[in-house]
Amino acid sequence: MTDVTEPDLQAHFDETISRDRRIEPRDWMPDSYRKTMIRQISQHAHSEIIGMQPEGNWITRAQKYSSIFNYPTLTYADVGVIGWLVDGAAICNQVPLCRSSYGPYARAMIRICKEESFHQRQGYELLLTMMRGTAAQKDMAQDATNRFWWPSLMMFGPPDDASPNTEQSMKWGIKRHTNDELRQRFVDMTVPQADKLGVTLPDPQLRWNEARGHYDFGPVDWAEFKAVVAGNGPCNAQRIAKRKAAHDDGAWVREAALAHAAKNKNHAPERTRLTPAANHG
Numbered sequence: 001m002t003d004v005t006e007p008d009l010q011a012h013f014d015e016t017i018s019r020d021r022r023i024e025p026r027d028w029m030p031d032s033y034r035k036t037m038i039r040q041i042s043q044h045a046h047s048e049i050i051g052m053q054p055e056g057n058w059i060t061r062a063q064k065y066s067s068i069f070n071y072p073t074l075t076y077a078d079v080g081v082i083g084w085l086v087d088g089a090a091i092c093n094q095v096p097l098c099r100s101s102y103g104p105y106a107r108a109m110i111r112i113c114k115e116e117s118f119h120q121r122q123g124y125e126l127l128l129t130m131m132r133g134t135a136a137q138k139d140m141a142q143d144a145t146n147r148f149w150w151p152s153l154m155m156f157g158p159p160d161d162a163s164p165n166t167e168q169s170m171k172w173g174i175k176r177h178t179n180d181e182l183r184q185r186f187v188d189m190t191v192p193q194a195d196k197l198g199v200t201l202p203d204p205q206l207r208w209n210e211a212r213g214h215y216d217f218g219p220v221d222w223a224e225f226k227a228v229v230a231g232n233g234p235c236n237a238q239r240i241a242k243r244k245a246a247h248d249d250g251a252w253v254r255e256a257a258l259a260h261a262a263k264n265k266n267h268a269p270e271r272t273r274l275t276p277a278a279n280h281g
């Protein structure tokens with residue numbers, strides 16, 4: 001049997017990517033590919049945990065919720081706008097990730113997109129109802145749209161020329177479109193929805209560009225994005241403090257579960273214990 005060398009493994013990996021096949025957890029992969037996947041999946045998982053907090057703010061007053069991270073939820077209309085815009089942006093970003101080169105992530109994303117799609121429709125429906133309501137309800141929907149429009153555009157990440165990870169992630173098939181391409185797709189998809197709802201998107205430069213076949217839109221405040229990502233957004237400190245408190249408050253549950261597991265292990269009848277060999281089987 002011949003030894004498989006690192007260049008062989010790299011060549012096999014490159015061929016898998018070039019044939020648009022999936023990389024699986026036990027496959028050889030370059031350290032930098034593994035690092036990128038861990039970074040991106042961690043960010044995603046972290047978003048799901050923190051993302052429930054803004055709408056959790058409204059949970060005692062309404063039964064439906066989805067999420068967003070470091071911006072406050074000031075009125076109930078925010079629940080609708082987060083569903084419509086935030087989950088809409090998440091879907092736009094994540095549908096192409098269903099074809100990500102990393103198999104487990106791509107497969108998980110199919111289920112995640114179905115769930116996000118439900119939130120998006122629920123938010124849109126909620127806003128449609130509010131926009132058929134009183135003047136005060138319409139004002140609430142417009143105010144929530146004003147506050148969440150720009151942060152939603154920021155969700156796609158920095159512009160392509162300031163995105164350090166896009167080029168390599170595109171080569172690896174982790175990302176299928178650049179941040180700017182997806183941001184544009186989201187704008188093009190959302191403007192007609194805003195028209196139908198009867199809300200105005202807070203961008204005076206937003207207009208159809210016949211030559212490009214896309215909507216032009218005004219500049220995103222990247223200084224604000226950087227501040228939020230650096231931990232200085234309106235609710236960063238609050239979100240992390242709440243998350244930490246929930247983790248600390250749950251310490252007794254983890255301790256009890258571990259103690260229970262240890263007790264069961266010590267008292268388990270011999271025949272039901274797994275040997276190390278069985279564990280590996």
Ligand code: BYC
Nearest residue numbers: 040043044047048051067090154155156157163164165166
């Ligand atoms: N927020 O080189 P870039 C959701 C960071 S929605 C914070 O373009 P990449 C949900 C980026 O991590 C959100 N940080 O990076 C909705 C990198 O920093 P590091 C979760 C951001 O990875 C409702 C740096 O900026 N979804 O799911 O190629 C309810 C340079 O950026 C952001 C996902 O995460 C941001 N918006 O592209 C519940 C989807 N944007 O790590 C949940 C998966 C950029 O080098 N993720 N950064 O220190 C992705 O598709 C990509 O990671 C991104 C960024 C498009 C977000």
